[in-house]
Amino acid sequence: SSLLCLDDVEDAATHAMAADLRDFVAGGAGTETTLRANRTALERVRLVPRVLNDVSACSTETTVLGTSTTMPVLVAPMAYQRLAHPEGERALAAACAGAGVIYVASMLSSSTFVDITATGASTWCQLYWLRDRGQMTNLLRRAESAGCRAVVLTVDVPRMGRRLRDIRSGFTLPAGISAVNLSGDVGVHDGSDSESAFMAHTRLTFDPSLSWSDLDWLRQRTSLPIVVKGVLHPDDAQRAAELGVDALIVSNHGGRQLDGAVSSAEALPAVREVVGDRCEVLMDSGIRSGSDVVKAIALGASSVLIGRPAWWGLALAGQAGAARVLELIRQETEDAVALAGCRGIADVRSSVRALPAAESWSW
Amino acid sequence: SSLLCLDDVEDAATHAMAADLRDFVAGGAGTETTLRANRTALERVRLVPRVLNDVSACSTETTVLGTSTTMPVLVAPMAYQRLAHPEGERALAAACAGAGVIYVASMLSSSTFVDITATGASTWCQLYWLRDRGQMTNLLRRAESAGCRAVVLTVDVPRMGRRLRDIRSGFTLPAGISAVNLSGDVGVHDGSDSESAFMAHTRLTFDPSLSWSDLDWLRQRTSLPIVVKGVLHPDDAQRAAELGVDALIVSNHGGRQLDGAVSSAEALPAVREVVGDRCEVLMDSGIRSGSDVVKAIALGASSVLIGRPAWWGLALAGQAGAARVLELIRQETEDAVALAGCRGIADVRSSVRALPAAESWSW
Amino acid sequence: SSLLCLDDVEDAATHAMAADLRDFVAGGAGTETTLRANRTALERVRLVPRVLNDVSACSTETTVLGTSTTMPVLVAPMAYQRLAHPEGERALAAACAGAGVIYVASMLSSSTFVDITATGASTWCQLYWLRDRGQMTNLLRRAESAGCRAVVLTVDVPRMGRRLRDIRSGFTLPAGISAVNLSGDVGVHDGSDSESAFMAHTRLTFDPSLSWSDLDWLRQRTSLPIVVKGVLHPDDAQRAAELGVDALIVSNHGGRQLDGAVSSAEALPAVREVVGDRCEVLMDSGIRSGSDVVKAIALGASSVLIGRPAWWGLALAGQAGAARVLELIRQETEDAVALAGCRGIADVRSSVRALPAAESWSW
Amino acid sequence: SSLLCLDDVEDAATHAMAADLRDFVAGGAGTETTLRANRTALERVRLVPRVLNDVSACSTETTVLGTSTTMPVLVAPMAYQRLAHPEGERALAAACAGAGVIYVASMLSSSTFVDITATGASTWCQLYWLRDRGQMTNLLRRAESAGCRAVVLTVDVPRMGRRLRDIRSGFTLPAGISAVNLSGDVGVHDGSDSESAFMAHTRLTFDPSLSWSDLDWLRQRTSLPIVVKGVLHPDDAQRAAELGVDALIVSNHGGRQLDGAVSSAEALPAVREVVGDRCEVLMDSGIRSGSDVVKAIALGASSVLIGRPAWWGLALAGQAGAARVLELIRQETEDAVALAGCRGIADVRSSVRALPAAESWSW
Numbered sequence A, B, C, D: 001s002s003l004l005c006l007d008d009v010e011d012a013a014t015h016a017m018a019a020d021l022r023d024f025v026a027g028g029a030g031t032e033t034t035l036r037a038n039r040t041a042l043e044r045v046r047l048v049p050r051v052l053n054d055v056s057a058c059s060t061e062t063t064v065l066g067t068s069t070t071m072p073v074l075v076a077p078m079a080y081q082r083l084a085h086p087e088g089e090r091a092l093a094a095a096c097a098g099a100g101v102i103y104v105a106s107m108l109s110s111s112t113f114v115d116i117t118a119t120g121a122s123t124w125c126q127l128y129w130l131r132d133r134g135q136m137t138n139l140l141r142r143a144e145s146a147g148c149r150a151v152v153l154t155v156d157v158p159r160m161g162r163r164l165r166d167i168r169s170g171f172t173l174p175a176g177i178s179a180v181n182l183s184g185d186v187g188v189h190d191g192s193d194s195e196s197a198f199m200a201h202t203r204l205t206f207d208p209s210l211s212w213s214d215l216d217w218l219r220q221r222t223s224l225p226i227v228v229k230g231v232l233h234p235d236d237a238q239r240a241a242e243l244g245v246d247a248l249i250v251s252n253h254g255g256r257q258l259d260g261a262v263s264s265a266e267a268l269p270a271v272r273e274v275v276g277d278r279c280e281v282l283m284d285s286g287i288r289s290g291s292d293v294v295k296a297i298a299l300g301a302s303s304v305l306i307g308r309p310a311w312w313g314l315a316l317a318g319q320a321g322a323a324r325v326l327e328l329i330r331q332e333t334e335d336a337v338a339l340a341g342c343r344g345i346a347d348v349r350s351s352v353r354a355l356p357a358a359e360s361w362s363w
């Protein structure tokens, strides 16, 4: 295979997708400053590796909320994966099952949770906060009965970011692809010349009143672990930890929400510092290689999530393509762990230094 | 509309204006280092947004010197707006009236203050310090009787910056466009091969002796609030605050005066720090999006002003074009406020962090 | 000659080598971030030279582990030099002999240690840690009996870095070139579409269990000075110094191992600080001029090694080409020493400041 | 005139000179890192201007070693100015006389000191340290009797920097141009393929043993003020101040000597700090505008020197061209002083802040 790194996969996938879909996936909000910052921040982090540590039994295994995984990498929730491939979520979840990593199913999945968990993947279910609270209860019930093991509440979408590419391309869901886990007719929304179809949908169905007190509501309705996705400010991390959430995901939604937001890699250390060991701190946005995984761990992440890279694999060759992406990043991560002189993820945490980008700051 | 962000408006307006006018508007002084720095400084600021705060009633409203406005954005004073469009100041002021924002009329307006305030816009009147003190008295009287609500004294033009583009293009006022609020014949000045017509005019009519004591003169002649425009050094901000000015505008005149001057975004935090709550601290130079507005607020600004973007809208389609610009930046600001997890401008001030560009310094 | 600096030599050599060999030499691991960082870090270091110091007898001479050399530059160990030129190691070692600098023979030399030392070069022998401990004993015996003066243990290759260029090109050893100092048939390994031939070879024959305790094994089997190559973390440097190694080489293997690792120039000061005078601290990766040599010395290096530049000379014109490279860098170093106001290397250490790149950090 | 800034003059002059001469003037040592750093350091400095200070009588006048000058700018010593224009030094000195600034005559002037001072220019005489001490005595006597007012001892040329452009072009002095102030036949030296004619000349005639004690020799032989040119390290500045030199010039010789040396703008503040008011601290290397002059003053310089810009003017149009350059930079400086809210150079020193490039360091 000539797909030797995730950049190769991106290049190939870019040619395989129609222009509007490609832009939907690649794009960020506004001028895409944060989208770019996610990459440059990670590129500027420098690892100080260790040597003379027996790495003959080097492993990338870890646990995420008690579940054993083959590496500290999960697949991030992404909506409507049948846009990428006819098999959609099932193909990507199956690849996760094969690779031994956790699959996070989007609330806006175009396959049912049951079909997804049927692949054998250890699955989490991501929720946005909907105006229709009955939908939320239904979603929780469905996710639980399908066997999802955690609920991820995405908190950075009180409204959708201004993704100009989608407005320009007029991108909208094709017939036959919909959010099949939502009950009833959720309606199809039309875009306008200043709003994409997705923005309209979000505006009409998402509940912007989501606040700290709603975490209680959620806690009362499910016994699954609760993960809060989209935290960047240490004060919010502090409060979430105090409230006993099981994990945080430091994320700027891949640069798709607040343009100008700090990169996840820069926000991570301060979040880990206030949180300490009170809960797991996951991170996403911009991870593109095993070296990035090791950098994130050394900066304080428990594990990371990858979004677009998994989509590229899926778009390119369905389950096999996604499997290739997961195998690539696992191999790269193992190589990086070993070359950093570590026997495993715990060693990275305790002994490798990640020098933050000099362009970063002190709180 | 395909004008989805201010960059789109700039591109379109750039094609709509003659080359010399385009350069007059776009240009800065000297090698345009400060012009560029205004943008790069803002791009490097990183916002640390909040989450889980009910933003269902998110608003961009605020007050500026006691006047309610729909957003913390004013239109900066710009001379001779009939260069951009036949309706000139009246069209831009009318757009401000419609948008509920303050219009700052330049002393060098090509429409009368009365015509401007007749649009219903909440109007401030900007003054340069003229050698002819009688003109100053007249201007104040006219501004007051037309209903202007504040006087903005621009203090960064003891002489005009070396704007090479205007010298090269030989740019000069066409017949029929003049500073109609000045009494008598202010004269038309010719440029030379080392001085533009505007530089000559400034040299001959502006008074470079303007100093702190002149603020008294002004205070005695008007009861309107006094705003000092063009402050960058914290020692000057400190003194102005002590003298009881109502507001400061941290500004480098859009990069058009001292080439090499610090960007406004970099100067802002130190100014706010010394001033505290003694007066409002406005800021301009380089604001190009709602994210920039939120960044400026988080760095300490009470509100911001936009110069060129308003001009582009005006040049493109008169009142409608200017209205489009104002609506765009209002929408972007609202989106940024909500996506930063804030219910309004006060929330941004109190809870969002803006990490200064790492390339910045400590005083 | 039109070869006035090492960049000239690189350009010329680049045209003289076949594409796959050129890539094998030039390439780094992964996305080559560390490869680039080696150069940018050195470029950003700024020297603060001295003046009014009599430099009429300016000399670049120094000692390395007690051996007098004409300059603080050694030739780094590089495998299979007959790939570059039919005379391979013998030509490069002969050039070192002529130039009065130390030649470090790779374990994977394609000429025998005896042939190498026969050139008269002061020779060190570099070892990787092999699974076959008998080979190690043999290598030590051969190196010692050939007259090698130190053993360099490379510790940053528990496995080979992911050098994508070699996988893409399918690069492999041509018939007739092999690691002639290894006893028996070490086997030829085939690459695959996800592993180069060299990666396979390394995986099968190198021992990834190498750890601190193995230094004892080595110490017991040779009385030669022991040099540990590939240290970047100050804690490892500290431990090595405590164990009494004779010298360290701060190195990231020319960017060929852990992609994302810190540049050697950035890692050097912290290593020197913990080590103090307990052992020599050499450095390599990215040295391309006499100014770089002086920068490294001022940052704390005892001496530096050059890898690729020596290869370029060899590829271009055998012994004469290598001699030209060594003469160039010696002349440049002498010029830099004199222009820094120093009489010699000791002066550089004691009186020249090297301001680290601002993009660097504090530990 | 279309020459509105020094970049314009550079462009025009670049076309007016033969390629080898252009390269001789423009070039720096080695990879020209320091040459570029001189510009980028100045570009990154940010001025924090003052306002509301009466600048109606704004002046750029100052004194340099007691001599009144129209601005804090001198013309730096540059060899063989008849290469640029048949009138050479006389034209440039005449322009200085006209502009009211000090002309520093190079030891290697191609016109006699008497011819130079006859222009009426306030003239300093620059010396390199020659092996032939008799020449030094002669030069001092000639300079004094011609009326030179200070002696500038250049201390950063114990040997010439490796200026590769000159080696490549084979640049050498044409017949008829020579160092006419040196007595006897100083000889013409041939370049080789690794040394330019100028490098050979320097090697053979300059004395690299120049050291602190030689300042005594000089002091005993002249009563003129002594200026030491080429200091970058604060320890050297400290020692020079203790020895009572009248002025220092912080300079890296326009990037022509040690490649990798710190830029003058970065070195300046530390030098001023140790020197305090004990002597004047001049600065050169990279000054290209009035904003740069004001930046240098605000960073601690007493005055600055310009090298290449003066040459460009001379090459372009002899005395008139040089006069144009001096008038341009004077006008720019006056504009920058006024726009920084200063009445003069003393105000700049006391009240304007120059924020150092963030990429700089602390000692």
Ligand SMILES: Cc1cc2nc3c(=O)[nH]c(=O)nc-3n(C[C@H](O)[C@H](O)[C@H](O)COP(=O)(O)O)c2cc1C
Pocket: A024, A025, A026, A038, A076, A077, A078, A079, A106, A107, A108, A126, A154, A229, A251, A252, A253, A254, A255, A284, A285, A286, A287, A305, A306, A307, A308, A309, A311
């Ligand atoms: C096409 C696409 C769809 C996404 N859909 C969702 C979603 O439904 N829910 C969610 O919480 N995040 C969603 N995200 C954000 C991802 O979960 C994740 O935060 C982001 O992609 C990480 O950045 P990366 O793509 O740079 O790895 C989506 C991202 C993309 C690219």
Ligand SMILES: Cc1cc2nc3c(=O)[nH]c(=O)nc-3n(C[C@H](O)[C@H](O)[C@H](O)COP(=O)(O)O)c2cc1C
Pocket: B024, B025, B026, B038, B076, B077, B078, B079, B106, B107, B108, B126, B154, B229, B251, B252, B253, B254, B255, B284, B285, B286, B287, B305, B306, B307, B308, B309, B311
């Ligand atoms: C074409 C133009 C004319 C201007 N005229 C004036 C003026 O008459 N009075 C004044 O105080 N500032 C004037 N300014 C400066 C603006 O008020 C403002 O400080 C600057 O444009 C803000 O920067 P921005 O254009 O990047 O938003 C002018 C700016 C431009 C671009």
Ligand SMILES: Cc1cc2nc3c(=O)[nH]c(=O)nc-3n(C[C@H](O)[C@H](O)[C@H](O)COP(=O)(O)O)c2cc1C
Pocket: C024, C025, C026, C038, C076, C077, C078, C079, C106, C107, C108, C126, C154, C229, C251, C252, C253, C254, C255, C284, C285, C286, C287, C305, C306, C307, C308, C309, C311
């Ligand atoms: C072609 C090539 C072969 C190398 N072989 C070895 C080797 O056999 N053993 C070793 O310790 N290092 C090896 N290295 C690394 C060098 O010793 C050295 O660390 C590196 O080249 C220094 O960086 P530079 O090339 O930028 O000067 C090799 C490097 C290159 C480029």
Ligand SMILES: Cc1cc2nc3c(=O)[nH]c(=O)nc-3n(C[C@H](O)[C@H](O)[C@H](O)COP(=O)(O)O)c2cc1C
Pocket: D024, D025, D026, D038, D076, D077, D078, D079, D106, D107, D108, D126, D154, D229, D251, D252, D253, D254, D255, D284, D285, D286, D287, D305, D306, D307, D308, D309, D311
């Ligand atoms: C063509 C040329 C000739 C020079 N000759 C001399 C010289 O004879 N003596 C000397 O001290 N410096 C000499 N210099 C250095 C200048 O005095 C000065 O330090 C340098 O040009 C300042 O940098 P700038 O050219 O960027 O302004 C020369 C520089 C140039 C460009």
